[in-house]
Amino acid sequence: xxxxxxxxxxxxxxxxxxxxxxxxxxxxxxxxxxxxxxxxxxxxxxxxxxxxxxxxxxxxxxxxxxxxxxxxxxxxxxxxxxxxxxxxxxxxxxxxxxxxxxxxxxxxxxxxxxxxxxxxxxxxxxxxxxxxxxxxxxxxxxxxxxxxxxxxxxxxxxxxxxxxxxxxxxxxxxxxxxxxxxxxxxxxxxxxxxxxxxxxxxxxxxxxxxxxxxxxxxxxxxxxxxxxxxxxxxxxxxxxxxxxxxxxxxxxxxxxxxxxxxxxxxxxxxxxxxxxxxxxxxxxxxxxxxxxxxxxxxxxxxxxxxxxxxxxxxxxxxxxxxxxxxxxxxxxxxxxxxxxxxxxxxxxxxxxxxxxxxxxxxxxxxxxxxxxxxxxxxxxxxxx
Amino acid sequence: xxxxxxxxxxxxxxxxxxxxxxxxxxxxxxxxxxxxxxxxxxxxxxxxxxxxxxxxxxxxxxxxxxxxxxxxxxxxxxxxxxxxxxxxxxxxxxxxxxxxxxxxxxxxxxxxxxxxxxxxxxxxxxxxxxxxxxxxxxxxxxxxxxxxxxxxxxxxxxxxxxxxxxxxxxxxxxxxxxxxxxxxxxxxxxxxxxxxxxxxxxxxxxxxxxxxxxxxxxxxxxxxxxxxxxxxxxxxxxxxxxxxxxxxxxxxxxxxxxxxxxxxxxxxxxxxxxxxxxxxxxxxxxxxxxxxxxxxxxxxxxxxxxxxxxxxxxxxxxxxxxxxxxxxxxxxxxxxxxxxxxxxxxxxxxxxxxxxxxxxxxxxxxxxxxxxxxxxxxxxxxxxxxxxxxxxxxxxxxxxxxxxxxx
Numbered sequence: 001x002x003x004x005x006x007x008x009x010x011x012x013x014x015x016x017x018x019x020x021x022x023x024x025x026x027x028x029x030x031x032x033x034x035x036x037x038x039x040x041x042x043x044x045x046x047x048x049x050x051x052x053x054x055x056x057x058x059x060x061x062x063x064x065x066x067x068x069x070x071x072x073x074x075x076x077x078x079x080x081x082x083x084x085x086x087x088x089x090x091x092x093x094x095x096x097x098x099x100x101x102x103x104x105x106x107x108x109x110x111x112x113x114x115x116x117x118x119x120x121x122x123x124x125x126x127x128x129x130x131x132x133x134x135x136x137x138x139x140x141x142x143x144x145x146x147x148x149x150x151x152x153x154x155x156x157x158x159x160x161x162x163x164x165x166x167x168x169x170x171x172x173x174x175x176x177x178x179x180x181x182x183x184x185x186x187x188x189x190x191x192x193x194x195x196x197x198x199x200x201x202x203x204x205x206x207x208x209x210x211x212x213x214x215x216x217x218x219x220x221x222x223x224x225x226x227x228x229x230x231x232x233x234x235x236x237x238x239x240x241x242x243x244x245x246x247x248x249x250x251x252x253x254x255x256x257x258x259x260x261x262x263x264x265x266x267x268x269x270x271x272x273x274x275x276x277x278x279x280x281x282x283x284x285x286x287x288x289x290x291x292x293x294x295x296x297x298x299x300x301x302x303x304x305x306x307x308x309x310x311x312x313x314x315x316x317x318x319x320x321x322x323x324x325x326x327x328x329x330x331x332x333x334x335x336x337x338x339x340x341x342x343x344x345x346x347x348x349x350x351x352x353x354x355x356x357x358x359x360x361x362x363x364x365x366x367x368x369x370x371x372x373x374x375x376x377x378x379x380x381x382x383x384x
Numbered sequence: 385x386x387x388x389x390x391x392x393x394x395x396x397x398x399x400x401x402x403x404x405x406x407x408x409x410x411x412x413x414x415x416x417x418x419x420x421x422x423x424x425x426x427x428x429x430x431x432x433x434x435x436x437x438x439x440x441x442x443x444x445x446x447x448x449x450x451x452x453x454x455x456x457x458x459x460x461x462x463x464x465x466x467x468x469x470x471x472x473x474x475x476x477x478x479x480x481x482x483x484x485x486x487x488x489x490x491x492x493x494x495x496x497x498x499x500x501x502x503x504x505x506x507x508x509x510x511x512x513x514x515x516x517x518x519x520x521x522x523x524x525x526x527x528x529x530x531x532x533x534x535x536x537x538x539x540x541x542x543x544x545x546x547x548x549x550x551x552x553x554x555x556x557x558x559x560x561x562x563x564x565x566x567x568x569x570x571x572x573x574x575x576x577x578x579x580x581x582x583x584x585x586x587x588x589x590x591x592x593x594x595x596x597x598x599x600x601x602x603x604x605x606x607x608x609x610x611x612x613x614x615x616x617x618x619x620x621x622x623x624x625x626x627x628x629x630x631x632x633x634x635x636x637x638x639x640x641x642x643x644x645x646x647x648x649x650x651x652x653x654x655x656x657x658x659x660x661x662x663x664x665x666x667x668x669x670x671x672x673x674x675x676x677x678x679x680x681x682x683x684x685x686x687x688x689x690x691x692x693x694x695x696x697x698x699x700x701x702x703x704x705x706x707x708x709x710x711x712x713x714x715x716x717x718x719x720x721x722x723x724x725x726x727x728x729x730x731x732x733x734x735x736x737x738x739x740x741x742x743x744x745x746x747x748x749x750x751x752x753x754x755x756x757x758x759x760x761x762x763x764x765x766x767x768x769x770x771x772x773x774x775x776x777x778x779x780x781x782x783x784x785x786x787x788x789x790x791x
Contacts (some may be wrong), residue, residue, distance in 0.1 A: 011700060012519075012520075015516050015519050015520060016520060016545060018516055019513075019516050019517055019520060019523075019526050022512070022513055022516070022526075023526050023529050023530060026529060026530045026532075026533070026668065026671070026672075026766075027529055027532075028550055028561070029541075029544045029547075030532070030533070030536070030543060030544060032544070032547055032548065032561065033543065033544045033547060036547065044559060045552075045556075045559065047557050047559070048557065048558065048560075048561065048564050049547075049559070050561070067481065081663065099643075113571070129400045144562060169397060185716050186394050186395045186398060187394065189395055189398070189399055189587070190395070190398045190402070193398075193399050193402040193403065194402055194443045194444050194447060195444060197402075197406055197440045197441075197443070197444070198440060198441050198443070198444030198445075200440060201436075201437045201440035201441045202441075205433075205436065205437040205440065205442050206437075207437040207438070210437075211443075211787070211790060214786065214790065215786060215787055216448075216544065217448070217455075218786040219779050219782070219783045220448055220452045220453065221782065222730050222775055222778055222779045222782060223452050223456060223723055223772070223775070223779070224728065224748075224768070224771050224772060224775055225729070226731075226748055226751055226752075226768045226771055227456055227459045227768045227769075227771070227772055228451060228452065228455035228459075229455075229755060229768075230455075230458075230459065230462060230755060230761055230764065230765060230768075231455040231458035231459060232451065232455055233461070234605065235450075245394070249394060249398070250447075250451070253447060253451075254447045254448065254450065254451020255451065255452070257444060257447055257448055257451075257452075258448065263446060285410065285414065286410070286436055286440075287406065287407065287410045287527065290440075296690050311534075311535055314537070314653065315536075315537030315538065315539070315540070316537075317537070317538070317539055317731075317732045317735070317736075318731055318732065318752070321756075322756070334539075335537055335539040338539050338540070338543060338736075339539055339735065339736050342542075342546070342661050342736060349547060349550075349559070349729065352543055352546075352547075353543070353547065356539075356540045356543040356544065358752065359537065359539075359540055360535075360536050360537070360540045363535040363536065363537070364532065364535050364536070366535070367532065367534070367535035368528070368532075371528055371531070372750070374534075375676055378673065378676055378677060379676075379677065379680050
């Protein structure tokens with residue numbers, strides 16, 4: 001519609017480039033976390049994650065094998081020799097310069113032989129292979145070697161193994177993952193059932209006070225849940241639910257209901273009146289109309305709300321902290337676990353990034369799979 | 385019992401119970417209480433239909449009442465009583481104690497900054513993204529990528545941005561993107577353009593925009609005279625005056641501040657800046673929301689109005705600001721208020737990133753602190769009531785609009 005005057009090409013390039021820049025800016029933070037979760041602790045602290053995608057030059061301090069290890073030292077032609085490889089198996093790192101003292105780390109080129117004290121010599125090749133010789137028997141720890149090496153991009157899955165499968169109680173997320181799931185599923189399904197009946201009554205049944213009730217729902221839509229924390233926690237403690245899953249499910253149900261009723265009612269009001277009246281003429285009861293006609297037709301609205309409630313309960317921290325997590329910490333959820341990791345492991349980005357990504361992954365999958373319903377729900381909930 | 389199993393049982397009991405409740409209560413009404421038979425059939429059917437809506441509504445009303453309506457009243461009551469005196473009525477003593485705390489005023493001041501900056505920036509970015517992506521072929525993909533942060537939890541986003549704000553000692557490689565970027569500046573001409581001229585110019589244009597709003601609203605008041613609308617405009621003018629004052633101050637600062645070039649900064653501990661860095665997280669999340677809603681509104685604009693403007697020789701900017709903007713102003717208000725509600729309740733981001741240290745406190749986190757760390761229910765409830773008070777204009781506005789629509 002903007003191109004009727006034939007001037008698209010003038011602006012088109014600017015628009016394209018701005019959108020690319022905007023998208024890149026918005027993706028940058030998340031990509032950083034994702035890339036970091038596949039790097040080792042050394043790599044993360046050695047260079048920024050943006051350097052992980054290209055070969056990088058690093059200064060490393062490495063050590064030869066200890067001469068006292070079994071079989072490390074062999075006698076060849078009357079010379080004690082320790083041979084080996086500085087890098088791990090399959091590494092493609094390439095040494096550009098190396099040295100034997102921290103003050104002169106670029107003293108030698110690959111292939112050079114360094115003269116050490118007591119007649120010892122050390123030769124290091126570009127691929128990290130070394131030969132360390134001595135006229136006397138060698139003892140003590142391995143020789144330190146300072147290398148400047150170019151390492152190709154390297155990624156590892158070991159962070160995910162540690163976070164998901166190690167069973168470690170501070171780093172492990174598996175328990176928190178299942179706890180989150182346990183909170184989320186009932187807290188998503190129960191409000192839908194309750195809200196659907198209420199929405200039907202508010203949309204299609206005539207009774208005094210209906211308008212007032214709808215206004216009340218709209219009003220409750222914005223009540224901050226901060227107000228509910230203390231009175232409800234006290235109530236739960238008094239009636240014996242205490243802190244636990246049941247209380248959390250109930251709390252999420254209560255907090256999710258206004259939006260559920262509002263979304264579903266707005267959708268149901270828009271359904272064709274003829275169908276419902278025909279069914280009534282044919283003798284269907286309200287209960288039958290609801291279960292056989294309204295519910296199947298309202299699927300898009302039900303899906304919209306289900307996604308909202310799922311994202312909300314999965315990502316929630318406050319409700320879980322107040323109503324669920326007790327002193328034992330057995331019932332911790334992922335968001336809480338991550339906040340605790342931020343405290344105890346503030347510098348260990350490999351653990352933090354991986355834990356955070358584990359908790360983000362499920363909502364992202366749901367988001368991309370069901371984006372259509374999410375957008376529809378947003379539009380129904382706010383645009384009038 | 386295994387919690388997963390317990391969850392399954394609860395789903396079955398909860399959902400099954402709900403359905404059973406609805407089914408059997410309807411059956412009871414129709415078959416036992418008021419059967420549609422014998423000589424009273426007609427009267428019974430009418431009576432049953434009077435009762436039935438309440439059967440459908442009962443669980444929802446019960447849950448809403450218990451979990452949302454009752455707590456409002458109860459919190460109000462707690463804010464007026466003292467738990468240590470056995471719940472005795474103490475009037476406004478809790479509020480007085482709260483007002484005497486500098487931390488409360490810090491939280492309130494920060495909340496006000498959040499309230500102005502986050503909705504404004506999110507809406508502006510959202511509008512920009514909506515307008516740009518609607519013009520290109522791969523707009524749908526671009527939109528869904530910008531929308532994606534909506535699915536990320538506040539805690540997850542906090543971790544993401546903490547990595548960006550991370551600091552290492554001077555002699556090490558910086559792994560935080562912000563510090564890596566910061567070290568690129570050395571005080572030369574590039575630094576002057578980006579760190580002084582650009583923010584200064586932005587602040588001055590924001591002040592100019594606010595001045596323009598003040599001017600148009602004053603005109604409107606002069607034309608329409610006194611009334612409810614004028615009172616609202618007067619409030620807006622007052623807010624804008626504050627905005628002009630602070631943006632000009634920031635512009636002056638942008639040109640005169642001395643920057644520590646070449647030294648990595650611990651961003652989250654610099655008072656003044658750190659609050660903005662926390663706001664960036666929420667803006668990053670909320671822009672997608674604003675974009676989706678505004679993009680739908682932009683598409684809903686009748687094409688004839690735009691075609692007519694182009695035929696009359698309007699340039700793309702005129703089309704946007706004079707034709708499109710006025711037609712989507714209602715939607716902008718809706719987006720703005722929705723984001724405002726999110727901002728008022730923001731808790732996770734501050735809790736996870738700074739926990740209110742270094743002058744970044746906000747009301748929701750202040751309240752959590754009072755309730756669960758200091759165990760001071762009186763002040764905690766009082767601050768919760770302050771949040772409620774800030775929300776209530778939006779509440780009234782929403783209810784008013786909903787009622788207008790239903791008529």
